[in-house]
Amino acid sequence: MNPKVSVIIPNYNHAPFLQQRFDTVFNQTFQDFEVILLDDASTDGSLELLQRYAQHPKVSQLVLNTKNSGSPFKQWKKGIDLAQGAYIWIAESDDYCELNFLETLLKLFEKNTVLVYCASEIINFLGEQEGRHVWADALDKKRWTKSYTNTGENEILEYLRFRNTITNASAVVFKKKAVDDIAFPVHMTFCGDWYIWIELLKQGEIAYTCQRLNYFRRHRDTTKSVKPLPLEQKRVHEYIEIVMKHSNGFSRFINRSKYYWIFDEWRDKFKSNHKIKNLPLDFLIYNTFRKF
Incomplete structure (x- = not known):
């Protein structure tokens, strides 16, 4: 019989955090799962x-790359x-969770639910808690x-x-059958998760619990940390690719101000530390928004 979950x-150079990750996966209160390393x-x-x-009985696969894939989404x-x-x-592999994570989230699934997730607590490299993750609050401070x-x-x-x-992603559980037909964004380095969530939700409903069951570690190697200029350019191009793809069906609802954060993030990351030397990308973003 196949496992339910x-x-x-997926690991890349997260040795300091792996033991805590494993401890909080293998000791879940819900135990009908396999683990793919x-x-x-x-x-x-x-x-x-x-x-x-x-060698753990829950582990069904261990796959070791001899060459880095270049994309977490691969x-x-x-x-x-x-x-x-x-x-x-x-x-x-650098995050961890409460032991009732799976038990709690699986109860949120209904017939038409394709994705469930929970609130996340931010932790730093040392594991010190820094508060609820508030990135989405820019859209609605009370909703989450x-x-x-x-x-x-x-x-x-x-x-x-x-x-x-x-x-x-560590805060999310989704139905496998909903992702099977998605054209996976393996060309992306930073924003593939955003793309996947949208494609999943085209197929069904979402549920969220405000319980903080996930601990999201922020450090210099996370995808959201500041990267060298060429990688930050790639990040912005990925933002724009997703915005352009998924705004077409809602063109009459467009509010350009909702997207200014992309320009602001680019500007702030590099202007603050005097690394901004390639202004044409700023104008690329501006001209893209003018098309809305």
């Missing part, structure tokens, strides 16, 4: 711990292709303080097309 743990050519000693846990796709469960949990359900169409129209309001 496939837990995919992936490594993207780590060089920090992760392999020893991964290979040791490969790893996601690899794990999903191997998954046998009806539900997928991408448990990022309460649990809710919504249709996928409304969630996209009202929130998700403006910015990635589901900011940490």
Whole structure:
């Protein structure tokens, strides 16, 4: 009999955090799951711990890359292709969670629900808690303080097309059958999760619990940290790709001010530390918004 949940743990150079990740996955109060371990050519000693846990009875796969894939979403796709469960949990290797994470989130699924998620607590490199993750509050300061359900169409129209309001994959569980037909964004480095959430929610409903069951670690190696200029350019291009793709169906509802954060983020990251030397990208963003 196949497990109900496939837990995919994609790792790249997160040796300091792996033990806590494993402890909070393998000791879940809900136990009907398999674990798929992936490594993207780590060089920090992760392999020893991964290979040791490969013998755990819950581990169905250990896949070790000899060359880095260049995209976390290639790893996601690899794990999903191997998954046998009806539900997928991408448990990022530098995060951790409460032991009742799966038990709580699985109860939120109804017939038409394709994605459920919980509130996240931000933690730093040392594991110190820094408060609730508030990235989505720019759209609505009160919404994520309460649990809710919504249709996928409304969630996209009202929130998700403006910015990635589901900011940490470790907080999400989704139905595997809903992702099977998605054209996976393996060309993306930063924003593939945003793309995937939108594509999933075109197929059904969403549920959210305001319980902080996930701990989202922020450090210099996370995708949201400041990167070298060429990578930050790629990040902005990915933002624009998603905005342009998913705004077409809602053209009469466009409010350009909802997207100014993209320009502001680019400006602030580089102007503040005097690294901004390539202004044409600023004008690319501006000209893109003028098309709305």
